[in-house]
Amino acid sequence: MDLRLMEKAKDIQDLKRQVRYSLDVNGVHICFYVADFTYLERGALVVNDSKGYRTKDFILKSKLMLACHQIKILES
Numbered sequence: 001m002d003l004r005l006m007e008k009a010k011d012i013q014d015l016k017r018q019v020r021y022s023l024d025v026n027g028v029h030i031c032f033y034v035a036d037f038t039y040l041e042r043g044a045l046v047v048n049d050s051k052g053y054r055t056k057d058f059i060l061k062s063k064l065m066l067a068c069h070q071i072k073i074l075e076s
Contacts, residue, residue, distance in 0.1 A: 003037055012039040023064040033061040048074045
């Protein structure tokens with residue numbers, strides 16, 4: 001809900017939910033990562049994941065996102 005309010009206040013733009021990223025290494029598909037939210041903040045892409053607990057899968061996929069797409073996932 002906070003992100004929707006931020007979007008209405010024009011603090012962020014282009015809010016999307018459940019955005020899917022393909023994680024491929026050397027042309028081999030490893031898995032998909034589904035971001036809880038993505039949005040633009042001051043022109044920069046933010047990939048946000050709401051986490052109560054950091055699972056092993058999330059830690060691995062977070063590293064793959066950085067390596068494959070140069071995107072650091074924001075955890076909230």
